[in-house]
Amino acid sequence: MWVPAVCTILLSFTFWDGIGGLKNIKWVGFTNYRQIFQLDENLPIAIRNNILWLAVFALIATPLGILLAYYIDKNLKGTQLYQTSFYLPLVISLAVTGIIWDNVFRTDGVINSLLGNTNADTAISWLGDPHKNIWVVLFIASWRHIGYIMLLYLAGMKSVDPSLREASAIDGASEWYTFRRVIIPSLRPVNVIIVVVTIIESLRAFDLVFIINRGTNGLQTLGVLVYQNIQGESTRIGWGSAYATLLFIICLGPIMVYLYQNFSKGTD
Amino acid sequence: MVTGEKSKTGQRVAIGVLSVFSLIWVAPIAFTLLQSFRPYDDVVKNGVMSWPNHLTFTNYYHAFVQSRMWLFFLNSVEVAVPAVVLTLFLASMIAFVLSRYESRASVPLLMLFTAGNLLPPQLLFIPIFRIYLKIHVPHFINSNGVLYDTQLGLILIHVAVQVGFATFVLTNYLRTIPKEISESALVDGANVWNHFFRIILPLLRPALASLGVLMTTWIYNDFFWAVVLLKTGNKRPITAALANLQGQFNTDYDLLAAGACMAFIPTLLVFFAMRKHFVAGLTLGSTKG
Secondary structure, three states, X not given: OHHHHHHHHHHOOEEOOOOOXXXXXXXXXXXXXXXXXXXXXXXXXXXXXXXXXXXXXXXXXHHHHHHHHHHHOOOOOOHHHHHHHHHHHHHOOHHHHHHHHHHHHXXXXXXXXHHOOOOOOOOOOOOOOXXXXXXXXXXXXXXXXXXXXXXXXXXXXXXXXXXXXXXXXXXXXXXXXXXXXHHHHHOHHHHHHHHXXXXXXXXXXXXXXXXXXXXXXOOOOHHHHHHHHHHOOOOOHHHHHHHXXXXXXXXXXHHHHHHHHHHHHHHO | OHHHHHHHHHHHHHHHHHHHHHHHHHHHHHHHHHHHXXXXXXXXXXXXXXXXXXXXXXXXXXXXXXXXXXXXXXHHHHHHHHHHHHHHHHHHHHHHHHHHOOOOOHHHHHHHHHHHHHOOHHHHHHHHHHHHHHOEOOOOOOOOOEOOOOHHHHHHHHHHHHHHHHHHHHHHHHHOOOHHHHHXXXXXXXXXXXXXXXXXXXHOHHHXXXXXXXXXXXXXXXXXXXHHHOOOHHHOOHHHHHHHHHHHOOOOHHHHHHHHHHHHHHHHHHXXXXXXXXXXXXXXXXXXX
């Protein structure tokens, strides 16, 4: 796994049209990076989208997932049913997810039918309008992410020592206060995992935008740009590798945190 | 009882929130299922929200026969099953060595494995793509004679990507099992192979079951590697084939819905049958410290 990763990083400093053997590779230093930042108009959109993705996941989807885990954990009537429905998106592939939500958001889909205008020219184009489609995609991505976070958090909460809750309740703390001040802090390992998962998932974003419109027209992400420069219309391996390396550098932080979390505990 | 009143309201809020969210979760899936049974003309004429007057299996018939979804489904199975078996076998061997023959290298090795699993696939795919074009395989595997555009190649990449995570989970699992079992086996004169096949592998069974269910779903659902490593339409697994269906029949959303349902119904069945294992698999890596 690490050999190809290093190859990609090396390739990002070269010029290679992909045709011909390895002899045709030219070392060009940081030229690719200069070029993608100065010339590629897709990069700012991709960076904006990845940041938006992260922001929505971190500020909306993840807290919602935790809230749902909190409610599920109360073991109310029908909990099993609720729980199962939140797991469903995790079982369904992102390609199918794209198709399912396309039924809802396309021009003559559910939302526009409810709004009463499905005319191809005048109706709201949820997926075609580059200012709207990213929000729709983020909604769909959150649909999936919330369930994942809920699952992780619920498993964590089940492992909390029940006597902690009892002690807190005896001290007169409200349930919500107990959750905020006792349960959440005691789940530090799970919290770290959730932060890492949130960051990594938002950086990896690819499948969903690809199935909707191949990641163009306002839906560019870093992952898509790597693909487009390798197998898309243009083959610019240097650019593609530079994007991939950029992605890697951003991912490195969360990966380190994850490793630290998992292995610092193993040694003591 | 003030607190009783309060918790009653709290419960109502909880049930309200949960119901609304569950609806958002289930409705689109149910809607797609419904649409897959509706005739194309009906939807075109009356709109997607019209009351379904009659239901039909025509879309499934078309998806099955004309769009050959059965072929793509079989492709998915042909990739997922060997990939999962191979991954679990390799990972349990590595985990066995890492946990029972500990050396200074085992922790750094395990770290490398774990981190490798978190790398974005886009970072790997350029060199993999190039390497696959250079590796020669016998012609009965691929008429072009290279590894690119073969299911074997797809299987290998899945194994390579998943082995890290599986090793991490299995090693942690083995660490929780007392070493005395292994020691007594060694005292009884078991060699390495017997030790692994007779003692360790049976002990790993619950973890292997959870990982197996989880990885089958992951690999079955994979889209990225299937799109970038396979060129020939006939070889593609069902997720990638769906993307093509979308391009070919841009207007026939009912057919697409039927195709999508055919793609997700098997995973749903597996999920309902083995829900416990699935959830356990997803949390294995995160809650064990």
